Amino acid sequence: MPTWVDADFPGGSIEVVRAAGRGPIELAIPEDSASDVRQWFAFRVGTGERPRDIVIQNAGEATFPNGWPGYRAMVSHDGARWSRAPTAYEDGALVIRHVPRGQATLYAYFALYPVARLERLLARVRRADHVSVGVAGESVMGRPVPLVSAGWGDRTVWLLARQHPGEVPASFVADGLLRRLAREDDDTVRFVLERARLRVAPLVDVDGAELGNMRTNAAGANLNRAWDDPDPEDAPEVHALLGAIEETGVDLFLDVHADESSPFAFAAGSEGNPSVTDELLAREAELRAILEDETRELVDEPGYPLDAPGEADLSCASNQMGERFGCPALTLEMPIKDCGDECVPAGWSPARAQRFG
Ligand code: ZN
Numbered sequence: 001m002p003t004w005v006d007a008d009f010p011g012g013s014i015e016v017v018r019a020a021g022r023g024p025i026e027l028a029i030p031e032d033s034a035s036d037v038r039q040w041f042a043f044r045v046g047t048g049e050r051p052r053d054i055v056i057q058n059a060g061e062a063t064f065p066n067g068w069p070g071y072r073a074m075v076s077h078d079g080a081r082w083s084r085a086p087t088a089y090e091d092g093a094l095v096i097r098h099v100p101r102g103q104a105t106l107y108a109y110f111a112l113y114p115v116a117r118l119e120r121l122l123a124r125v126r127r128a129d130h131v132s133v134g135v136a137g138e139s140v141m142g143r144p145v146p147l148v149s150a151g152w153g154d155r156t157v158w159l160l161a162r163q164h165p166g167e168v169p170a171s172f173v174a175d176g177l178l179r180r181l182a183r184e185d186d187d188t189v190r191f192v193l194e195r196a197r198l199r200v201a202p203l204v205d206v207d208g209a210e211l212g213n214m215r216t217n218a219a220g221a222n223l224n225r226a227w228d229d230p231d232p233e234d235a236p237e238v239h240a241l242l243g244a245i246e247e248t249g250v251d252l253f254l255d256v257h258a259d260e261s262s263p264f265a266f267a268a269g270s271e272g273n274p275s276v277t278d279e280l281l282a283r284e285a286e287l288r289a290i291l292e293d294e295t296r297e298l299v300d301e302p303g304y305p306l307d308a309p310g311e312a313d314l315s316c317a318s319n320q321m322g323e324r325f326g327c328p329a330l331t332l333e334m335p336i337k338d339c340g341d342e343c344v345p346a347g348w349s350p351a352r353a354q355r356f357g
Contacts (some may be wrong), residue, residue, distance in 0.1 A: 003048040007041075010114040013212030014043035017057060023099065024053040029062060032213040034220030037063045039260065040166035040211055042108035049066070051099045054107065060092025063214065067260030068094055071337050074108050077101050082111040082350060084338055099194040110245060110258070110336055111350045113171035115143070115210055118203050121175060122146060128182040130176030136201055137240020140218040143206045145237050147244065150181055153195035154253040158203045160241070160317060163223040164215045167258035169334035169353040174202035174256065176357025199248060213258050224255070225313070227320035238317075252287075253329035258336045264299040265356065267291065267330040270322035272307020273314075278328075284328045291332075295356050298332075 005021035005025060007014040017026035025045065029038045039062045047052065059068055068089035073096045075085040085107065086097040089344045096107060104114070125148065126133040136147040150155075178200065183189055192198070203209060207218035216222050226235035230242055259266075269284040270276045291298045313321040322329030334356065338348040 001047045002044045003052070004262065005043055006046075007043045007212065009042075009044070010116065010210045011112050011212050012042050012347065013046075014041050016189075022161055024055045024095075024315075027054060027056050029056060032208070032216045032220070033211045035213075035216040035222075037213070037215040039063050039067065040109045040212060040214035042112060043107070044104045044106050046104040047102075048100045051097060054096040054098045056094040056096070059089065059094035063262040065092075067336065069164060070218055070263070076106040076108075076111070079106055079112065082108075086148075103174075109166060109214075111172070113168050113175070113209075113234045113350075115203065115206055116118050118146065118171070118175075121178060122148070125178050125182040128184060131149075131182055136244050136255075137236060139205075139207045139237050140234075141207045143202060143210075145206055145240060146202060147341070148181070148200040148202065149198065151193035151195075151197040153193065153197055155196045156199065156248045157196045157252045157254070158199045158201075158250045158321070159254040159256065160204050161256040162202070162209065163238075163255065163317065164257060165205040165206045165211075165217075165333075166214035167336070168227040168349070169258040169336060169348075170256040171203060171209075171352035172350045173332075173334060173357035174200060176354030177357075178202060179354070182357070196251075199244070199249065203242055204241065206237070224257070224317055225315040227317045228315040250321055250325050250329050251345060253318055253325070253327060254332060255317045255330070256332045256334065258335040260336050262304075262333060262335050263337055264301075265295075265297040265334050266299055266301060267332050268306060268318070268320065269328070269330050270302075270312070272309060272312030273319055273323045274310050275311070275323060275326070276309075280326065280328065281324070284330060287328055287330065297334075297356050312316075 005019045010294040015028040015030045031038045074082045076082045088095045123131040131150045135144040140292035161170040221234045226238045232239045232240040318331040
């Protein structure tokens with residue numbers, strides 16, 4: 001039987017250039033559904049008896065080509081357990097070594113975490129008496145944007161994940177957090193919930209996740225550049241969440257992302273906000289130090305240049321929230337790569353992201 005390649009599943013995205021014959025399987029990364037961003041890929045390769053190279057020809061034309069050196073694609077034979085495939089970045093192409101096993105093999109930029117998986121988790125989480133699962137609003141395509149609430153303390157903590165749909169490690173962080181939060185007899189959970197109200201939006205760009213987009217929603221909007229003035233047509237997900245945050249207020253804001261080139265997790269804070277104070281910066285520094293100690297994933301070294309004083313982009317969620325509410329507000333960047341010994345530390349995976357959560 002001839003080799004076949006498809007992306008006909010939630011989160012799938014690939015363009016097949018040539019799959020037949022005995023040479024390499026030639027593929028290309030498509031653009032997001034309504035914008036010119038390209039980085040995310042997810043596809044299945046079926047049948048074939050011999051190992052073949054998969055060549056993603058246009059990797060060098062991706063939005064973040066600096067994400068490829070040291071990068072290894074993720075591979076799964078059952079959609080549940082994922083590992084890293086031997087991958088090379090050569091002459092602008094990403095070359096993945098395909099070793100057939102079973103009916104079909106899945107390859108993706110990072111392990112898949114589709115809406116259906118979140119729905120199964122939320123069905124379990126809502127059985128806990130102290131957790132409620134609701135909806136913040138609707139996406140461009142009419143999907144519910146889930147919102148989990150718990151806690152009865154007097155301070156409000158908001159956490160968002162996956163405003164950028166291709167940054168799937170953020171979904172695994174939210175998954176780990178929600179599993180822990182749903183435990184009935186957990187002293188740490190109780191301690192937190194007695195002191196704080198938690199609001200968790202675990203999958204903000206719910207359409208983008210299903211469409212197989214990297215960075216934009218179904219209307220082509222980059223949701224983490226919409227927080228200064230969210231358009232209810234183009235960015236209804238942010239419009240709804242901002243309304244919900246204004247209702248509750250916020251004392252601590254966390255926004256989970258993943259960075260394509262950083263080999264470690266790091267946090268960006270309010271350092272560039274026009275009205276930031278030394279006191280707020282000290283609180284954010286304290287929070288970073290706690291996260292470093294507790295998770296052993298976060299490194300106190302930015303993965304990109306931090307904003308100069310007064311230069312913050314207030315269309316980003318954490319900057320907007322820090323500026324508007326004067327609270328600690330961090331963008332948490334997980335790695336996507338696992339680059340072996342050059343990483344701090346090596347072996348980044350969905351399970352590690354869950355533990356971080
Ligand atoms: Zn992001």
